[in-house]
Amino acid sequence: MFGTVERRLPTDGEGAAGRLLVASWALFAGLTVLFGAATVFETTVPIRYQAIAYLALMIGVSLPHGGFEHVANLRGRGESFQVRYLLAYLLLIGASLAVFVLAPAAGLALAVAITCLKGGFGGLHVLESTTGSDHLTSRPQRVLGALVRGGAVMIVPMVAHPGVFYMVSYYMTALFEPQALADAVWLFESPAREVLAGVYLLALLVHLVWGYRRADGLGSWLPEAGETSLLVAFFAVVPPILAVGVYFPCWYATRQTARLSAGGGSLRTVLARVARGAVAPWLGALALLAGLAVALPEAPTTPTGWVALYSVFVAVIAVPHVLVGSWLDRRRGIWTT
Template sequence: MTAALAPRTRPTLPGTLERGLLAPTTAVFLAVAAGFVVLDAAGVVVPPAVQAVPFAASVLLFGLPHGALDHLVPARLDRRIGVARSIATVVLLYAVLGGATALLWALAPLPAFIVFIGVTWFHWGQGDLWVDRALRGARASRLDGALTVAVRGALPMLVPLVAHPADYLGVVSGTTRLIDPASGGPGSVAPALRVGLAAALLLLVVAHLLVRRRVGGPVRAAAAEIAVLALFFAAVPPVLAVGLYFTFWHAVRHIVRLELLEPGGAEGLARGRLLAPFGRFMRDAWPVTLAAVLLLAGLALVLHDAGLGTYLVLIAALTTPHTVIVTWMDRVGLRARRG
């Protein structure tokens, strides 16, 4: 198996992707964060409808499509797995785990939202861990990997709660009440708890960077991105911040990962060509993306709501099986690097 997988799981493109995609994205996020520091000082409040624009865009751009090739991932990672078997396996996985997630939302929306936060915390953390290992050469240390996932997932999931608790909990309450109008929501966050969460995250970041230095990983790049993201999620309103991150940070990086599974995609990215591989990805992803959009429309009819909460419920149901697929991709890639 290792021999069959190695050519597809060992990308070595740190220069082109770092300069052409990763560094510019980080710079844009820093600029957005700085802009909101100025707006906040001036007392300017961005309307909720404007804050939701990145989530609305993610329905067709990057966000929802980034998981639309999951059914082809097994076949593309392992040449011995046929396309039919790949599709059947992933469809079954989505039916079971996605259906179980939807059932949990129907029976207990608030616990379901908490589970959604936990799964997303892990999944977004593992996405950045892949960038560190595959594109920046971070060593496959289990402790470093666990700390990377914990810290990177905490930035979008925890920092907005500490910095903007009312807005954060408002999204939770608004979403859960779509399913259970009697839901009281999660209450409030005491100031002492916010301070404790911030201190715990700071200690986690310090431990992560110390371990990263000990194992010889890219410390400066990690520290710079952590600092930018911490400022970003502290300064930008949660809905806008998470929407931008989901669409233009997490989803884009996963799409790059999928593009690297194709020889043509890897070659194009190595030459700094970002548009052609992305065009091929969107060509392959549009049928499943369309199916997901139809599911979203059906869910909106059932819940009598076409807003952010309905979209989050759909994303929650899709994220659980998608995370399993990505976790399997990580294990395959780790075996190939060790082999």
Template sequence: MTALVRGVRTPGTATEVPPALRIRVADHVLAPVTVVLALVAVVCAAVTAAGGSVPVPVQLVPFAVSVLVFGLPHGALDHLVPARLRPGTSTLRSVTVVVVLYLVVGSATALLWVVDPVVGFAAFIAVTWFHWGQGDVFVDRLLDDGASGRVGSAVTLVTRGALPMLVPFAAHPAAATAVVSSTASVVRPGAATAGPEGVPVPVRVVIGLVVLGLVVLHLVAVRRSGAPVWRQAAEDAVLLVFFAVVPPVLAVGLYFTLWHSVRHILRLELTDPTAAAHLHHGRLRAPFGRFVRQAWPITAIAVAMLVVLAVVLRRADLGTYLVLIATLTTPHAVVVTWMDHVQHTWRRRAPGAVLQETGS
């Protein structure tokens, strides 16, 4: 009898992700999200062409939803990651290590924001760029495609992280810098990052050229790896257009909730024996329901932190939420980087720590 279990690469037992599971993930998890982003881009382009604009309350909906659905909760199982990926690690030790990590790294991040909120936001962008890029590298390994090797993985990381982090500043400079200024002012009222015009035109042109160059380099790297280019090209194109035509708040909120968080939750569920078995047999809803049940206690703590922060700062807006996310993202990225190391994510083939077969 064959069972899917958690684990680390063990000689003679690590196996690739079953092809059927790859197809299910690609067709029923990844593709629908790509289609949704493409449709939103079409609608926003049509609204703009008609001389209209997307109402601000509508733009905020994805971020509001992300407080409880996918977004904020997607890191709520970090405390279980060491126990899941290192056999012999007790739950107590796993929780202790991750809690200490969050306290130390999260506090350092918060201190940076207090000292200089503009630098804090810049660091937030840099960490998020890296973290969101590494999420797509893992998906490439899960599907056993994409650019291969460490160089190819680095190209994927830089390109996929650049699309959500850079394109809004080139395509919507005033709106993007307004978010930065508003968030910085949460910690230091009156903090400003740019004038009302946003990013100067020459800088926008440079950003645009850099992003286009990265996309081309990414596709070349995929091609040279011998992997199919169509999925990568389609995703690159959709993301490029999406962030170019959709208002930044709406675009980043949707991407955070539907693209990045869903992919990370899928990664977590593949480290859980029961959820991995459900996925292996084509049951996609059960693992996400299991995640919700496991994640709600930490999610509740994070929501309580958000409420306390809003009361202390006397502000309950997107800027306050982003400050909390920035504080949590840095330690979360450290945990995911450790996962990359243990699961050999930057290798060509699917990570051995994703699934294993054991005879019983």
């Protein structure tokens, strides 16, 4: 009745990918229900514990996985290409950090934008390798889909939890200039929040309807529409610090690993490959993080302060992650390895 499904996940390698996808769906659905109920009963998780969970998951899982993507991407490349790649990576890290130092509010905007792009376009590449993306038939449609999926990570919590979102944003910019957000408070208040919510909701509806009309059956549209809706609900009800801390290790990294599994090989083999390749870049990233902490006039003294510092750090390294590791490396970027 609805046509055939173009891509399934039943074979050995794809079965491992399917298990990872289902695990991420189940975890996020469960947390959405749990925190939805907590909201109804006015129960909250102290921010201190949210921050500790954020740091443990991001540093322990997401950071090494991000490093592995570059290791995998550079494997088998020529030496000259590797040198150019690393130089471009380091230059963009320096430039991104300079934005935070010289104009912290602009650095915050860069962090929000790059997070949306990484989550959005990275998510679409996972779909291509797993459940399919045949309903996204044009470049404008793909761009809109990426912005909607990525926007769920930043725009939805900004609208649903403005107080916490502003607090972390303030701490991030205050690392470099205490009053950097003094003139931007209005962005987190009415009517700016309502306008932002309306624009995002319109984009979400257009994306879902557009995909449905272009789909040849529900084979690829339904999983993508379900995932997008799940992400919106998740970030609407789960506290922002915890939500972001869970998203990148347990959704983004898990699904990128599923993408590798879909190409063949058992789940154990893929996980072992990721673990081996992640050690060196993870240690290097930790050294950069420590250097940034030491270079600040005053290092954070609370878990929330460390969340702010890590958020700056991960935004700085995410800029080359997206620009060098994917868009500028069109022949074989991190999302096509």
